[in-house]
Amino acid sequence: MLRALDIRDMLIIDRLELEFQPGLNVLTGETGAGKSILLDSLGFVLGWRGRAELVRAGAAQGEVTAVFELAADHPARRVLSEAGIEADGELILRRVNTETGRKTAWVNDRRVSGEVLRALSDQLLELHGQHDDRGLLDPRGHRLMLDEFAQAAPAIAETRRAWAARRDARRALAAVQGQVEALRAEEDYLRHAVAELDAMDPQPGEEAELDATRRRMQGAERVRGDVARAHQVISGEGAEGLVSDAMRWLDGAIEAAEGRLDLVMEALTRALDALGEAETGVRDVLDALEFDPRALEAAEERLFALRGLARKHEVAVDELASFTDGLRRRLAALDASEGDMADLEAAMRAADTAYDAAAAALSELRRDAGLRLSAAMAAELAPLKLDRAVFEVDLTPADPGPEGRDEVSFRVATNPGAPSGPLSRIASGGELSRFLLALKVCLTGDNIGKTLIFDEIDRGLGGATANAVGRRLARLADGAQVLVVTHSPQVAALGAHHWRVEKGVSTGPSGEVTTSRVVPLDDSDRIDEIARMLAGDTVTEAARGAARVLLGDADAA
Numbered sequence: 001m002l003r004a005l006d007i008r009d010m011l012i013i014d015r016l017e018l019e020f021q022p023g024l025n026v027l028t029g030e031t032g033a034g035k036s037i038l039l040d041s042l043g044f045v046l047g048w049r050g051r052a053e054l055v056r057a058g059a060a061q062g063e064v065t066a067v068f069e070l071a072a073d074h075p076a077r078r079v080l081s082e083a084g085i086e087a088d089g090e091l092i093l094r095r096v097n098t099e100t101g102r103k104t105a106w107v108n109d110r111r112v113s114g115e116v117l118r119a120l121s122d123q124l125l126e127l128h129g130q131h132d133d134r135g136l137l138d139p140r141g142h143r144l145m146l147d148e149f150a151q152a153a154p155a156i157a158e159t160r161r162a163w164a165a166r167r168d169a170r171r172a173l174a175a176v177q178g179q180v181e182a183l184r185a186e187e188d189y190l191r192h193a194v195a196e197l198d199a200m201d202p203q204p205g206e207e208a209e210l211d212a213t214r215r216r217m218q219g220a221e222r223v224r225g226d227v228a229r230a231h232q233v234i235s236g237e238g239a240e241g242l243v244s245d246a247m248r249w250l251d252g253a254i255e256a257a258e259g260r261l262d263l264v265m266e267a268l269t270r271a272l273d274a275l276g277e278a279e280t281g282v283r284d285v286l287d288a289l290e291f292d293p294r295a296l297e298a299a300e301e302r303l304f305a306l307r308g309l310a311r312k313h314e315v316a317v318d319e320l321a322s323f324t325d326g327l328r329r330r331l332a333a334l335d336a337s338e339g340d341m342a343d344l345e346a347a348m349r350a351a352d353t354a355y356d357a358a359a360a361a362l363s364e365l366r367r368d369a370g371l372r373l374s375a376a377m378a379a380e381l382a383p384l385k386l387d388r389a390v391f392e393v394d395l396t397p398a399d400p401g402p403e404g405r406d407e408v409s410f411r412v413a414t415n416p417g418a419p420s421g422p423l424s425r426i427a428s429g430g431e432l433s434r435f436l437l438a439l440k441v442c443l444t445g446d447n448i449g450k451t452l453i454f455d456e457i458d459r460g461l462g463g464a465t466a467n468a469v470g471r472r473l474a475r476l477a478d479g480a481q482v483l484v485v486t487h488s489p490q491v492a493a494l495g496a497h498h499w500r501v502e503k504g505v506s507t508g509p510s511g512e513v514t515t516s517r518v519v520p521l522d523d524s525d526r527i528d529e530i531a532r533m534l535a536g537d538t539v540t541e542a543a544r545g546a547a548r549v550l551l552g553d554a555d556a557a
Contacts, residue, residue, distance in 0.1 A: 001481045002125070002451045003090075004067040007041045009059035010097075012503070012516045024477035026495030027485050027518070028529055033501040034516030035485045039127070039455060042066065045095045046125060047105065047117025055099045065094045068124055074449045076123040083119075085110050091124075093117065127453045128436055137423060137432075143366075143408035146393060149443055150369030155362045156403055162355040163402040169351040173344040180341065183334040190334070193313070194327050202306055202320035210303040217296040240275045243268055355400070362404040367395055370408075373442060380438035383468040386431065389414045391438075410439075433457040434469065441472050444480075451481045458488040466490040489533040493550035498526050526551065 007016040012034060029035055044054060045064040055062040068091040070076060080087050085107055095105040095117070105112050107120070147156060183190070232238055247268050254261050310317040370393030377391040390413045398407035413420040414431060423435060437457060458469045470491035476482050477496070486492055498521040505514050521529055527547045528539060535543035 001069045001449075002066065002483070003069050004065075005038075005042060006063075006065040007038075008063045009056040010041050010044070010054050010062040010064060011037045011056060012514050013037060013041070014056060014515050016516075016518055018499070018518055020481065020483065021497045022477075022479075022481050023496035024474050024494060025481070025483045025497045025499070026492050027483065027499050027501055028487070028492050028533060029501030030503070031487075033503040035501045036455075037516060038501070038518070039453065039485070042125075042453075043127070044097065045093050045105075045117075046121035047095075047114040048121065054097050059099065061096050061098045063094065063096045065092065067092050068451075071449060074123070076120055076449070079116070079119045079123060080107070083107070083110075083112060083116050085112070091120075093120070123450070125451045125453065127455065128440070128457060139409045139422070142393075142410050143403075143406065145410075145439070145443055146366055146369055146373065146408050147403075149373050150365050152362060152365050152369070155358070155365050159355070159358040159362050159404050160402045162351070162358040163400070166348075166351040166355040169344070169348040173341070173348050176337065176340055176344055180334065180337040183330055183337070187331075187334060190327055190331050194324065194331060197309065197320065197324040197327070200305060200309060200320075202309070202317065202324070204318050204321055207303065207306055207317040210299050210306070214296065214299045214303060217299070234275055235279050240272065240279060243272045243275060247272065359400065359404045363395070363406050366404075366406055366408065369393075370395060376442040377438055380441050380472070381434070384434040384438060384472070385465040385468070386414070386434055386438075388416055389431070389435075390420060391435070392420055394420075433459070434461075434465075437469060437472050440476060444476060451483060452476060453483045453485075455485045456487065457484070458486055458491050461488060462490070470494040487533065489530045489547065489550060492526075492530055492533060493547070498529070500525070500529050523551075 001022060002020050004020070005016075005018045007013050009015075018038075027035055027038065040054065041064045045066045068076075070087060070089055070091050076091065077087065080091075087108055092108055093105070094107075095103060097103050103114070105114065105117055107116065147153070234240060247265065250261055250265060250268070254265070306317050306320065310320060313320070313323055315323045373393055374391055381387060381389050381391065392411045392413075394409045394411050396407045396409075398405050410423055411420040412423055412435060423432060437454070440452065454473065458466050461469060466488040467490040470488065471494060473482055473484055473491065474494045474496075484491060484495070492498065500519045500521055501516060502519060503514060503516045519525075527544055530547035530550055531539045531543035534546050
């Protein structure tokens, strides 16, 4: 609820402080007195886009402060929470506009953007008039209004859940279908590659082992001939045999040499032993260098085959085993895809069925609410002198979405036999205002916590019709807050609180200055103001008497 409005140096207002009350608040005054400036100023502090030049001539800046009272469950608290702003029971909005056009805003002394102000505005206040295009004339809002009337929030929540499950099921199926299509496109390659790799059966570390074996065999082939020749030289056929022959020959001459060959024989014995050891060692080496040429050929062939496969698949040789496992998993996924696809398709059909059921239930709820709203509107339109008008809630199929598959539009026919059509095309300004008022009365449930402002919604109406408009405004204000800018004495008389907007001219240092002020009216002042509204410039006793009658009827009501 709007508690207070403080305006400083805005257009022709130098300083104005207003304290509003619950119930029906009425603002009256002559045309041009400044009533629209009040609304412009309120719209400014709420972040609405309006006039570009708002600062009063000669002032450095204009400033508007609005104080709202918030209930604990007020929807504006969600906006505040998202913006990181704390609020108790009071919400203070302040916005400044410099003469250069720079605008700065605060919410509870926390600086905020215009987007935050506008988000708060949507939860705090509604403005309606003959040129209302934010609600009744905007078909995009008709479904929201009908859903509020139908109290469809639980059904909408269920439809959203079903829509999300349907969307997820379709996405999961599409993802698997995409994977399967990609796998099927390379199925021949996968099967050939896996068969080829399985036949080769590469093992981690095998390349290094084969390469070492190959190098060892190649080295043995080069050196074995030399070792064999050395073995021949020092074996029994070579040096060892010659030393043995020498020892046998010297042995026959030992006695004749009378001891001079003893040392020679000892040396030859040692040499023969050393040659035996050398021959054994060389023979062992020859045995170690012994290899099958076919083994070398086989090692080279496998090594070259592994390296060829690695190049073919652009991986390292040691990664061939894991690469094979990866290909095998992709083949397994392809082979298992038929079962997966069947499961996902079944899940998608189940999600479609659940969504269809939820959307159908929501559509039925809306159809029923549409009939009830049309009937409620018929009851409200008759006292507003629109008893021959027909209001219809038109439901047409729309593309499925998270909130069902219905398109809702409000259509009217103002004359019997005439075809119905959109409100914006069929209803005149005065008729539109009354349709709007009747609709707001029927949809009182969506006004909880909001201040409703009606700007000259009764323009062009008088007599019993104006009285009916006033009574419906008073009904809207019961337990809520409604601000009405009006030229109708019948409406003004039904107000619980009444202000008069006045424009005056005063003389200042720089000449004459036009200012606007708002005066709260007591009972006596209200009689004079309503009499002025009835009689015009010259207020007669008869007009005062008529004003007393209106006020008396209002009190009786």
